[in-house]
Amino acid sequence: MHADIQNVFTPALAISSADRFAGRQEQLDHISQALQSDGTQIVIYGNRGVGKSSLARQLEGLARGDMTVIDRLRMPPHVTPDFLVISIECDDTIDSIQTLILRLLTDDAALAPWIPFRVEKTSAGSEVGGSLNVKIFSASAKLSDGTSAERPQIEQDLYSVFGNAISHILESGVVGGVLFIIDEVDRIKNRDDLASIIRSRGADPRVKFCLVGVGTTPQELILKHESIVRQLSDGCVEMPPMSKSELREIFVRAHEVLRDDGIVFSPEAQEWIISIARGHPFYVHLLGKHSLIHAVMSGATEVTLSMAKEVLANIANKGTATVQETTYQKAIGHSFTREFIVKTFAAEPTEEISTSSVYPRISQGRKMDISAISVYVGQLVTDKYGAILEKTRERHYRFKDSLFKAYADARPYKLKVEQVEDGE
Ligand SMILES: Nc1ncnc2c1ncn2[C@@H]1O[C@H](COP(=O)(O)OP(=O)(O)O)[C@@H](O)[C@H]1O
Ligand SMILES: [Mg+2]
The missing domain is CATH 1.10.10 (Arc Repressor Mutant, subunit A)
Structure with a gap:
């Protein structure tokens, strides 16, 4: 089968498929242990472009019991995990933890389809004592004409609504637990309350949080972390730059995809790209992608060092990066x-x-x-x-x-x- 040349390398996307995920054995084992340890919460931190989100994707697979991830572990889990995984990537519209929780409760890709009530933000001015109140609507019994009516309810505290939503999912028994993966945490301007959402449900072994973001220490991500030091003690996963042999594995996996096309990267091209990347898989993907396209367009079956160098100069001049x-x-x-x-x-x-x-x-x-x-x-x-x-x-x-x-x-x-x- 011919490879989809544009997507053999994915500089713009975290790696989801375990088949494309290179190296990171230690970190994979670490997140697996943290996921299985009762009361332990997970923090994945490190520089930009080192592969934090990609590791979080592997955690997502693992938590759902995906065997392609489990097979990579040196110690498979005692029981196959069966979590409902709620993943969210923070953007600039999430400016506080309250907005984050509100998003988790109302987004169709998050908790909304799993809970029997609908949450709505109350009009401005109802922020009492620093905690936001929300209106909740529960779908009540069917009306005689077959439609269902929404019964407005009294305002409730956002944090208790969040807790109730989680309890509801757990009590339904359809999943073994709930894992929240919150990526790009560093983009939340006011994240003082981060520790309190973890503390609120973190004692329940069926509820897990994984916080992911740019930082040189976990403390940089979770500013007021003092109250949850114990929960984080063995769940902090640092993402160092990838080693040369880990980066080489990206080419090994790419070559597998390209096997039927008979296209390979010359050893010199690989080593040069790896040296340029300085541990950042992002550059292996960026240079790998564009050198591969360059080779295919010129009818070559080998990506050479000079092609890779030419591509880097073009990236700088044409503004691809x-x-x-x-x-x-x-x-x-x-x-x-x-x-x-x-x-x-x-x-x-x-x-x-x-x-x-x-x-x-x-x-x-x-x-x-x-x-x-x-x-x-x-x-x-x-x-x-x-x-x-x-x-x-x-x-x-x-x-x-x-x-x-x-x-x-x-x-x-x-x-x-x-x-x-x-x-x-
Ligand atoms: N273990 C890995 N194997 C192969 N490619 C990876 C790996 N980790 C990250 N990448 C690639 O590197 C780039 C950056 O990864 P990403 O997970 O988005 O990093 P971060 O979240 O730290 O910024 C992406 O192109 C991704 O596909
Ligand atoms: Mg990321």
Whole structure:
């Protein structure tokens, strides 16, 4: 069967199918254990583009008892899990935990089809004591004309309605438990109450929460976590960058899909793409996808190193990686010196970058003194230049986004030395 070339790699999508999910053995085993441990809640945290959502998708399969995921575990679960899984991806319209719960209760893809009542937000002004009240409508007995009437009920506290909804599902006995997977938690501006929804039902072993988001620590995701430290103690799954051998597995799996087409990535192309990715599967998918298309369009059966390199240059110039490229252009502006500095910082192998290691090289490369360099570096911390860097301590910086760091390192220079400086 011929492969669907456009979707052998999926840079825009988390991996759902276990067949396409590479590596991450330790993390898979960890989420499985956390899912089976009574009272333990799960937090998946790490940098952008490392594969958090993809791991959450595997958890979803596992919780539903999907054997393709279970077969990957080193220790299969004692009993096959049978959870109702409610997954939600937070966006900017979810600005607080109350909005999140309201969404969970009212969305057709969430709890709404599972509960015998309908929830509605009350008009503004009914927020008493910081807790939102909602109206609930229960479908009452059928009317004589065959339609069913909705009986409005008194206002109730949002949190108790949420608790009742969960109880209702559990009591119905159709599922063994309920797992809420809440992705992109970091996008919720006010998430002070996050701990309280976990605390509300977290003691019931049949109710599980999995919080997923960008953060270097679980505390960064769950701001007021003190009250649930115990529930999180062995359920925090850190997503480090993927190792080279894990990233290689993405090609192994892609080659399986491409077998009937007889198309392969040359070993050099694979190794180069893996080195560019710096642990982010996102770039393996992005470069893999576009190099593959390039090869097919030119009638080749091997994706070569030079094709991959050409594709990266095109991605930078045509803006395929728009988010990263836009940030790059904002950071460098029209200054070759600033571009040189960004690239020198990005080339550092460590996450935290010491100025004592990069400044001498910049100073030599651009014939400038340290105080001039630090002016430019200071700019890169400010919003005007995209705030790509942050100061971690005296004389140390880090890129806020490691995905961007990998991009800035890999992208060819945009400006030329001769270009007139913008004088900033
Ligand atoms: N284990 C994996 N195997 C193969 N591809 C992966 C894996 N994890 C992530 N990816 C791919 O990497 C990219 C980023 O993954 P995603 O799960 O969306 O990351 P995050 O949620 O951390 O930003 C996507 O293109 C996804 O398909
Ligand atoms: Mg994600």
